[in-house]
Amino acid sequence: MGLTGLEIYKHLPKTNCKDCGSPTCLAFAMALASGKASLDACPHVTEEAKAALDSAAAPPIKLVKVGTGDQVVELGDETELFRHDKRFFHPTGIAVLISDGEDVAAKAEKFEALEFDRVGLHYVTDMVAVKCDSGDAAKFKAAVETVAGKTKKALILIAEDPAIMEAALEVVADRKPLIYAATAGNYEQMTALAKAKECPLAVRGDDLASTAELVDKVVALGYKELVIDSGARETSKVLADLTQIRRQAIRKKFRSFGYPTIAFTSKESPQEEIVQAGVYVSKYASIVVMKAAEKQQLLPLLSWRQNLYTDPQKPIAVEPKLYSIGEVTPDSPVYCTTNFSLTYFIVEGEVESSRIPSYILSVDTGGISVLTAYADNKFTAETISAAMKKAALEEKVNHRKIVIPGYVAVLKGALEEASGWEVLVGPREAAGIPKFAKETFA
Numbered sequence: 001m002g003l004t005g006l007e008i009y010k011h012l013p014k015t016n017c018k019d020c021g022s023p024t025c026l027a028f029a030m031a032l033a034s035g036k037a038s039l040d041a042c043p044h045v046t047e048e049a050k051a052a053l054d055s056a057a058a059p060p061i062k063l064v065k066v067g068t069g070d071q072v073v074e075l076g077d078e079t080e081l082f083r084h085d086k087r088f089f090h091p092t093g094i095a096v097l098i099s100d101g102e103d104v105a106a107k108a109e110k111f112e113a114l115e116f117d118r119v120g121l122h123y124v125t126d127m128v129a130v131k132c133d134s135g136d137a138a139k140f141k142a143a144v145e146t147v148a149g150k151t152k153k154a155l156i157l158i159a160e161d162p163a164i165m166e167a168a169l170e171v172v173a174d175r176k177p178l179i180y181a182a183t184a185g186n187y188e189q190m191t192a193l194a195k196a197k198e199c200p201l202a203v204r205g206d207d208l209a210s211t212a213e214l215v216d217k218v219v220a221l222g223y224k225e226l227v228i229d230s231g232a233r234e235t236s237k238v239l240a241d242l243t244q245i246r247r248q249a250i251r252k253k254f255r256s257f258g259y260p261t262i263a264f265t266s267k268e269s270p271q272e273e274i275v276q277a278g279v280y281v282s283k284y285a286s287i288v289v290m291k292a293a294e295k296q297q298l299l300p301l302l303s304w305r306q307n308l309y310t311d312p313q314k315p316i317a318v319e320p321k322l323y324s325i326g327e328v329t330p331d332s333p334v335y336c337t338t339n340f341s342l343t344y345f346i347v348e349g350e351v352e353s354s355r356i357p358s359y360i361l362s363v364d365t366g367g368i369s370v371l372t373a374y375a376d377n378k379f380t381a382e383t384i385s386a387a388m389k390k391a392a393l394e395e396k397v398n399h400r401k402i403v404i405p406g407y408v409a410v411l412k413g414a415l416e417e418a419s420g421w422e423v424l425v426g427p428r429e430a431a432g433i434p435k436f437a438k439e440t441f442a
């Protein structure tokens, strides 16, 4: 359990010097207790006090890394229960399961091909979980070696026999895979292996209470690079456990639950499995291991993850500039819109559908949509005209005509005055662009 503000205050210098940014040492202690400040912010705290305050200063959920180099997957180190309070930081690692009983090479190749581009973002699956279903150390080791040869992504090794795990680690320990799992029956050997190889270790109990107990036993053996699994597999139970673990770690600073979590899907139907995984990504799995390995199955899940892990206070924006859609010429139409990525990509899709090569001028509105930007004075005759000049539109086209969104038709006169161009009022919704283009430019 974490220290209270008053307990922390006893260890601080009590000079109220404000160097930490808080008005008093007591205010700083309260901020530290609630996880809203870091002990590092006080330059005057003694080493003895630092040691005493270790538990209060530690993040409520430990940062644990799986993998190495640029394929490392960072887990945990979250501070919020609800995304809108601040943001979630480390996206759930999506792991594709490969059994040593299936065609390992074929599935690993399929996994490697799982990359997606959507609204200007690049999505990938992060991890491969190799599972020992054969009970054969040599077969599992060979499967792990094959997967490691096919992908540089982070690995999870699933085997409960420490001897089998040790055999697999001989070939991939330097990739720092997640060892799954320490249980009540094997935790001493698994912890020794994880410590020796410096690999993160998953700890699996039978329920929340036994999981907390097992985590404490592993920590008592001197190892803290842990990922926890309550053992539940039924959707509502997993959701309840993940929520309790997160709540206890953040609200109560319950140290036994202060680690990232792992969840496994159990549904057989791909559609149901994706929905189940979506529940776990939402609350609050750090890793979800799943069987699905088809692009059409994973794309909605990865899109959902992307949405959850963006900063809600920062709109997703595209670079404000002039975009060419197709083989543009000086006669090509020019559309303008804002640099809110969703708006931009919808407009881009409809302009592509019109099959008339065109320019799209994306105006810098701080990443907000047309009407919001207009209401906030960020999408005005002046800002559009300035963007036209910056993009040197006059040198690129010979017709001096620009299309504005129908929702801001009111800007027509002012923009014609500010730019000297003829302003055409386009459709209100982007879906109307192909028809508008055909009638106006074809």
Ligand code: SF4
Binding pocket: 012, 013, 014, 015, 016, 017, 018, 019, 020, 021, 022, 023, 024, 025, 028, 041, 042, 043, 044, 045
């Ligand atoms: S910097 Fe340290 S000593 Fe100064 S007010 Fe903050 S907590 Fe107190």
